Amino acid sequence: MEKLIDKQRVVQHMNGRLLRNNVLKFLFFLATLFGLIVLVVLLYRIFTQAIGWLNMDFLNNFPSRRPENAGIKAGLVGSLWLMVIVAPVSLILGVGTAIYLEEYAKKNRFTDFIQTNISNLAGVPSIVFGLLGLTLFVRELNLGRSILAAGLTMSLLVLPVIVVAAQEALRAVPNQLREASYGMGATKWQTIYRIVLPAAIPGILTGSILALSRAIGETAPLVVLGIPTFLAYLPRGILDTFTVMPMQIYNWTSRPQADFQNVAAAGIVVLLVVLIFMNSIAIFIRNKFQKRY
Amino acid sequence: MAMTDGNRSYSVRDMIKENKKKQSGQQFVEWLMPKLLLLTATISILTTIGILFTLLFETFIFFERVSIVEFLTSKEWLPWDGKTGSFGVAPLVTGTLLTTAIAMVVAIPIGLASAIYLSEYASEKARKVLKPILEVLAGIPTIVYGFFALTFVTPLLQKIIPNLGIFNALSPGIVMGIMIIPMVASLSEDAMSSVPNSIREGALGLGSTKLEVALKVVLPAATSGIAASFMLAISRAVGETMIVAVAGGSSPVFTFDVTKSIQTLTAYIVQVTTGDAGYGTTVYYSIYAVGMTLFVFTLAMNLLAQYISRRFREEY
Numbered sequence: 001m002e003k004l005i006d007k008q009r010v011v012q013h014m015n016g017r018l019l020r021n022n023v024l025k026f027l028f029f030l031a032t033l034f035g036l037i038v039l040v041v042l043l044y045r046i047f048t049q050a051i052g053w054l055n056m057d058f059l060n061n062f063p064s065r066r067p068e069n070a071g072i073k074a075g076l077v078g079s080l081w082l083m084v085i086v087a088p089v090s091l092i093l094g095v096g097t098a099i100y101l102e103e104y105a106k107k108n109r110f111t112d113f114i115q116t117n118i119s120n121l122a123g124v125p126s127i128v129f130g131l132l133g134l135t136l137f138v139r140e141l142n143l144g145r146s147i148l149a150a151g152l153t154m155s156l157l158v159l160p161v162i163v164v165a166a167q168e169a170l171r172a173v174p175n176q177l178r179e180a181s182y183g184m185g186a187t188k189w190q191t192i193y194r195i196v197l198p199a200a201i202p203g204i205l206t207g208s209i210l211a212l213s214r215a216i217g218e219t220a221p222l223v224v225l226g227i228p229t230f231l232a233y234l235p236r237g238i239l240d241t242f243t244v245m246p247m248q249i250y251n252w253t254s255r256p257q258a259d260f261q262n263v264a265a266a267g268i269v270v271l272l273v274v275l276i277f278m279n280s281i282a283i284f285i286r287n288k289f290q291k292r293y
Numbered sequence: 294m295a296m297t298d299g300n301r302s303y304s305v306r307d308m309i310k311e312n313k314k315k316q317s318g319q320q321f322v323e324w325l326m327p328k329l330l331l332l333t334a335t336i337s338i339l340t341t342i343g344i345l346f347t348l349l350f351e352t353f354i355f356f357e358r359v360s361i362v363e364f365l366t367s368k369e370w371l372p373w374d375g376k377t378g379s380f381g382v383a384p385l386v387t388g389t390l391l392t393t394a395i396a397m398v399v400a401i402p403i404g405l406a407s408a409i410y411l412s413e414y415a416s417e418k419a420r421k422v423l424k425p426i427l428e429v430l431a432g433i434p435t436i437v438y439g440f441f442a443l444t445f446v447t448p449l450l451q452k453i454i455p456n457l458g459i460f461n462a463l464s465p466g467i468v469m470g471i472m473i474i475p476m477v478a479s480l481s482e483d484a485m486s487s488v489p490n491s492i493r494e495g496a497l498g499l500g501s502t503k504l505e506v507a508l509k510v511v512l513p514a515a516t517s518g519i520a521a522s523f524m525l526a527i528s529r530a531v532g533e534t535m536i537v538a539v540a541g542g543s544s545p546v547f548t549f550d551v552t553k554s555i556q557t558l559t560a561y562i563v564q565v566t567t568g569d570a571g572y573g574t575t576v577y578y579s580i581y582a583v584g585m586t587l588f589v590f591t592l593a594m595n596l597l598a599q600y601i602s603r604r605f606r607e608e609y
Contacts, residue, residue, distance in 0.1 A: 021504040025414050031406030032415075035427050035474050042433075042441050049444075096333030104327045105334075116599070118337050123525065123595035124588065125532025127559050128344060131584045134566070135347040156340050163337070187319055189326045210432075217434030220534035220559070224566045224580075246436045246535075253440050253539050261444055268437050279432070 046272075049265035058266055062232040063248060067259035070252070072267050074231045075245035078147075079216050079274070081235055082244055085151025086158065086215050091208055093155065094162030098204075101163075102170040103192055122160035129157045130224025138225055145226050147238045153221050158211040165207020169200040202289035209282040213275050219246040245271045348588055351581035358575050364582060370545035370556075372565075372576045380579060382586055384545040388555035389590075392466040392537055393530040395551065399470025400526055404477025405519070411478065412485040413507040424479070431475040439539030442468040447540060460542025460554035469536050473526045480525065484518020485511050517605035524598035528591045534559040558587045 061071020097118075105111040133153030143149035173196050181191040228243055229251035235242040245267060252264035356364070359380045367381025407427065411420050447464040451457045457464075488511050496510045497503075512519070542554030543564050556564070562580045570576040 017502050017505070021502040024504050025410070028406045028410035028414060031403045032410045032423055032427070032478075034403055035407065035430050035471065035478075036423075038471050039426070039430055041445075042437075045441070045445050046437070093333045093336050096330045097337060100327070100330035100334040104330060114334055114338060117341055119599065120592065120595055121337055121341060123528055123591060124344065125534070125559065125591055127532065127534045127562055128348075128584055128588050128591075130566075131562070131581060132340070132344050132347055135351065136343055139572075156336075159337060159340070187323050189323050190319075192326075213432070217432075217436070219434070219436045220538075220563065223534075223538075223563050226566055246434055249436050249440065250535065250539070253436075253443060261440075264440055268440060271434060272437070275432070275434070 043272075046265045046268050049262050050269045053262045053266040054269060058263075059270070063230050063251075067257060067263050070260070070263045072245060072248060072270055074234065074243050075248040075267070076270065076274075077234050078231075078242040078244045081147050081238070081242055082151055082154065082215065083212060085147060085238060086154045087208075087212060089152065089155040090158050090162055090211065090215075094159050094208070094211075095166045095204060097159075097163045098166030098170055099192060099197075102167055103188075103196070118160045118163050122164070125220075126157055126218055127220040127224055129153055130221030132156070133221060133225050143239070145228065145241045147235055147240060147242050150222055150225055150227055150242075150244075151238070153225060154215045154218065157218065157221060158215050161211040161214065162204075162208050165211065166200070166204045169203025169207065170196065172203060173199045202285050206282045206286045209278055209285070213278040213282075216244075216278070217246060217271065217275060219250055222247055223250070245274070344588070348581055348585045351578055352585045355575070355578035355582045358578070359582075368547045370561075372579055378575060380575075380582075382558075382583065384547045385556060385558045385561055385583060386586070387547055387549065388462065388537075388541070388545065389531055389557040389559070389587075391462045391549060391551060391555060392469060392541060392557055393527060395463060395466025396470035396473060396530040396533075397523075397527060399467050400473040400477050400530075401523060403470075404474045404522075404526070405481055407474065407478040408481035408485060408519075409507050409512075412482045413503060413511060424482075427475045427478060430472065433472070435472065435533060435535040436539070438468050438472050439465070439536045442536055442540035454552060457552045458542070458554050460540065460544075461552050462541060462555045463551040465536045465540040466551070468540070469530055469533050472533075472536070473529055476529060477522050477526050480522030481515070481519045484515040484522070487518070488514045517601055520605075521598040521602035524594050524601065528594035528598070531594070532559065532587060532591050534563060538563040558583050558590075562587075 057069075058071050059076065060073055061069055062074050064070045097114075101111065101114065105114075130153065133149060133156075137143045137149035137152050138145060141149075143152075177195050177199060178191055181195045186194070222244060227247055228241060229247045231241070231243045249264050249267040249271065252260045252267060364380055364382050366383075367379060368383045369379040369381050370384045372378045372380060411424060415423065442464045443459075446468055447457070447459060447461065450461075450464055450467075454463075492510060492514065493506050496506045501509070537557045538560040541557060541560055543556050543560065544554040545556040545561065546553065548555065561583055565576060565580050
């Protein structure tokens, strides 16, 4: 009589399957590590290239045709100036939109339309926002290559990110809080302003800081706006022209002299330090203030 | 009846009056705020309209000077050549497709493998550590990736492929792929994680190995989410600018040779806007036509991604 289950064959077959499982598990793990390895190599390369060029002079000098004199001061200050516009404009517009969508909007076609529109905007390439800014702000509104024009362009670019983050933060506020507030006789706006918004602020801030750090690293829209890379003075108001760190780095990478590659690396280190600083603030806020209800 | 409190006297009537005054102010705020908030919400729509109008309007002017047939069919993109130049968008499109294809060859297998590892094999602890570190990759400014491609990846590749140019399609393509890995991994992992455990347990109970569960059960169940993540990745690669502008070169040639210098749609816009093409010249308007092409491309991919994830979502 033939056996129903041939134990030996099953074991033999099983070994192959288990082996395949283990081999592929290892490969999947390697794939996950690949990204991390590239990250380490990238950072190591940039830091070793930058090390001899990073000093106080580099932070204090304006750009120069000679690599040893080149500095990032104009870009560093310019990036901060950019934030002066982007932070308030994108926050007010983004959080306002999110409050409208989450607290006021009825579920209808129009709301769906706004929502779809926002997720589509998030997928529009940043350089296309540059074309919008060039036509609308630089040329039509005659703002020139100013901090204001660049800031408004960048605000529109990061708007979808802030809206989505703020929506998630508002959605995470439990309904009991709202009901308790209404129960005490508060009106809708009072409830939103005094109860819901404060509860959602950590989440909103975390998302917004990440969005702002994206704005600091963006280059393409500013290139299209025609923001100069070579400025030997600091802006004094929002209608002045200016430059930012990524633009300076872009300029340095495209220069033929080999030493400028090291200057670019030094610039990248400064940019990354600023970004890491902003990200750690975001993580700090998330860990410190995020309550669980 | 009146109550006295120091010098002031309160009658119930006064109190009601005062309350009413306060309430009318409140009612005004209650009336005003939704309208103000709606106004901010419409900004996003206005932005889209603004983008569409600027692109359409300026592209229209471009097509008054250059025939749309030439734009779509000619294989020569020589905007600075002679008085009229030659505007066939094909070389820019092939340059874009070439770098995008290379990026996908890197990002899709590695991203998907990472997603499988994170969702099916990794412990909760390992996932909590690995995922955020992986996402750091997505937060690095693209100009930094451009620099990395030009100064590290290209020289490295030149040791393997000796006839590789300083500017080529291969190196920015690979680096772009690396940049996109976290996006594919994260979105695919979300799709796979949302497959309910009961299905996994069913397969395991029948004697499957973890690998068989992952490949034959979870992956097919999460197909729509994974496909949507690929579409978004393609859209991202098509729209990526600084990596290709720095490391891809500026030779709009109709070629599929990855070792040669190419130019993408985005890199062309950068080249024109950093140079000094005067306002009102045909070259100036050409960036809008190129931008329009780019916009249509990425919008189509994004809409496709949304359609796939909505239409084919498996409900459990």
